[in-house]
Amino acid sequence: MDLENNNNTVLPECKKEHVDNKRSASVEENNAAYIKRLKVGYNDTKVEDAHVTEDNKKAPTQSPKKRIQLNNSKPKVNKNEAFTYGNYRHYYGKRILDTDFHDIRLDMLAMQPELFRGKQLLDIGCNSGHFSLEIAKKFEAKSLVGLDIDRTLTNEAQLAVNLLKRCSNISATTAAGKFPYNVKFVHGNYVLADDVLLEIERPQFDVILCLSVTKWIHLNFCDAGLKQAFRRMYLQLHPGGKLILEPQSFDSYKRRKKLTENIRKNYNAIQFKPDQFSDYLLSQDVGFADMQLMGVPAHCQAGFKRPILIFSKV
């Protein structure tokens, strides 16, 4: 398909830059440049590069500040350390590769619009909120709450909502249930400090979306944390509610196991594998009544081709 070919041509370019960064980082002189890139983000490196390399060509001894930077060179792994929760910056830029910035999962969800219309939604791990906003807008949800463990991302998302509110000409009071007034972003960890707190959890949502998040919960909070999150999802659903789950496969965990010492330890301790998720969710420990496969979005990148499952609460 032509569309897919278009996507493919974009991708290798980005990837190459990524690799270039890694190679140059191993060279001593370019460390300062490398650090600058970390701070700025790889999209902007082309502009910054010129300045940085020029500075570097001057003798490093000139400015004590530069010398300190050189000595404080961060190791390669550190670049990923910022994203231990999958809380990537520019995540949706990477994920949405279509020419019109269209997340293909939206089409898959659009096959069952009645799931969302007039419903109270929760999006766990909403990142910068792009996808959540799309869903709230397209399917006319009654309300949508987006939760993310990274405060910077939820701030970003809330800013986006506030901007939309300012741009829309409706006043807050008349459009209480309409987009964008029905969207809110909250910062926090979905996994609770202790299982006993589940005792006081109450139903508050009709649909819970948990898309591409299970890997991160699993790696950071182990089997126990993920199981608790599943139980919490069930408890937070109204009767007749649905959980829309897009779990990552276990093969994809391997790539991330080196992120931090803690994650490596957790990875090695995993016994509850993704292929056991459905059984657990349908068991008495959680209590979902049935499961349906919504589909597998035809994403160009094999890594993002994950099945989307719907679990129903009776």
Added chain:
Amino acid sequence: MIRKNNKKFVMHPRNVLRTAPDYTKLAIKYKDFRQVCELELNGKVSINFRNERTLRELTKMLLLEYFDLHVDFAPGSLVPTLALRLNYILWLEDLLAPLKLDAVCGIDIGCGSSCIYSLLAAKKNRWQMLALESKQANIEYALENVKRNDLQHLVEVYKQPDKQSIFKSYFESSNELAKEQFHFCLCNPPFFDSNAKNPFDANTRNPQRRPAPHNVRTGTDEELTCVGGEVSFVQRIVDESELYKERVLIFTSMLGVKANVPKILDYLRERQISNVCTTEFHQGHTTRWAVAWSFQQTALQIDAAK
């Protein structure tokens, strides 16, 4: 419109509740308390202060957590707030500190079903307390509370035969075991006047600027109101204190309404009682006042008062 928590309006420096407790951790630890909490999306626990059962479980949990006191309240009776009670006890500690006493004896006027002041004073400071109470139901609960915490040797509960006498009945009793000397007395009087048209209405000039309290009112009418309100009640304490000048070193009482403080001070001045001091208790959005007076010059209160 909520007034910002000004630096001036903080609790006593030694008050253990000066920094807000971590309710999430406490909800994990205490099952009964957990049941009255609400769980928020970000995993933190929040408390709805507008519910009587919540307030009761909250005070019970705080007493258990910070003082290892197991206290039960008669249903419908006043649920004490721990921060205020602690502020009062700490102020008394400050008043008594310069006297460098080994053993302290005090009177709790109207201890209620919780007997909270006596229990706190006995548990925290090992003070000997005499708890006076007129209502039988409250006395039964108070005795239970004292027994449950093994403080019978420090707290004596005495039944007042009538509501009019404060010390009279105890001091005039022919009981040989009745104590002679007390170092202080404390009182949390019924704030409101049962004769007034709307006893619980705040006498505010600007209702818009003064927000409603964010917790629900607890307690029976008997505990909250009396004829003439707290002014009349404290005036009675003053009258009786003149009869028993040598038996109590420092007389104190709390006042719930700021406007009543000058009234009591005037009353004391009329009787030529000069050794007087006042203080304020700050807890979050609530402020209460207290007055202390003494007939002995040894009780120098002016320095100790905050």
